[in-house]
Amino acid sequence: MLKVYHAPNTRSIRVLWLLEELGTPYEKETVEFDPKYLQSDAYLAINPLGKLPAINDNGLMLNESGAIVQYILAKHAGSHLEPKLGTPVYGKYLQWLHFAEATFMPPVSLIIQHTFRKPPEERVASVVTDAQAALKKVLTLLDKELATKPFICGNEFTAADIMLGYDLFLCNLIRVPLAEYANISAYFDRLSSRPGFQKASGK
Ligand SMILES: N[C@@H](CCC(=O)N[C@@H](CS)C(=O)NCC(=O)O)C(=O)O
Known part of the structure; x- marks a missing residue:
């Protein structure tokens, strides 16, 4: 197993x-x-x-x-958590799946490192400022994307929402002001009310 x-x-x-x-x-x-x-x-x-x-x-x-x-x-090929291979939405799905770790997480990790994890004498304030600016761009883009759909690929929940949902969970944990982004806030409420998320995150 x-x-x-x-x-x-x-x-x-x-x-x-x-x-x-x-x-x-x-x-x-x-x-x-x-x-x-x-x-x-x-x-x-x-x-x-x-x-x-x-x-x-x-x-x-x-x-x-x-x-x-x-x-x-x-x-689990053909599961309900991925769009059909070969459809245009499949390309977007892959992009968001990887965006979560490759583009969204780096500024979040830098903020965590230089605010909480590193010893105070090793923290660099300008790293945090730059990371906050990068994160703002990511959140602005995501908020715009979510203006017209409940999930990142449309009406269906997919694994890309799982990848992004963890990023938002972490943002919440470190008090990134997600409330400034109405569509993201509603999206995160939708994701975090799912039993699978609650079990996985221990909520
Ligand atoms: N890109 C890797 C990142 C893995 C990663 O950095 N995990 C964190 C926890 S979320 C970790 O184990 N950090 C411990 C450390 O860096 O010492 C992935 O997506 O799995």
């Missing part, structure tokens, strides 16, 4: 949420989100980068959340 290594509030929420939406059985191992454990030989044997998430699917180890999401979906 597919095993997911998880820690609360981390990107492993994306994987658990996807599995919950698919209704597929899985095993969850909750690990300590502590550098000592993540850099231990025991955990580095699971993920050589010492990060979360990681999965073990019958000996196949993967550790990049977007790739894990695509891998699991490929095993």
Whole structure:
């Protein structure tokens, strides 16, 4: 059975949420989100980068959340969580799926690092200012996209919403003022009321 290594509030929420939406059985191992454990030989044997998430699917180890999401979906080809291959919306779906980690997350991670994680003497205020400006562009774009549709690909909830939903969960956690973006706020309410999200995020 597919095993997911998880820690609360981390990107492993994306994987658990996807599995919950698919209704597929899985095993969850909750690990300590502590550098000592993540850099231990025991955990580095699971993920050589010492990060979360990681999965073990019958000996196949993967550790990049977007790739894990695509891998699991490929095993559930034709599921309700992806638009049909070959349709124009499929291209948009892939773009949003990857936008979540490749474009949305970097400024969020920089804000977290330089506001909470690094020791105060290593925090750089201008990094935070620049990251906030980059994040504002991302949120403005997303808010505009969501003006006319309930989910990022239209009327149907897809795995791209799972990828983006985690980003918004994290924004909320670090008090990014999402209330300034009416469409995003309504979207996040829709996403976070789903039982799969609530189970995955421990809410
Ligand atoms: N691009 C990777 C990022 C993984 C990542 O940075 N995970 C964070 C938790 S959300 C982590 O484990 N951080 C621990 C560290 O960097 O020491 C993914 O999407 O899986």
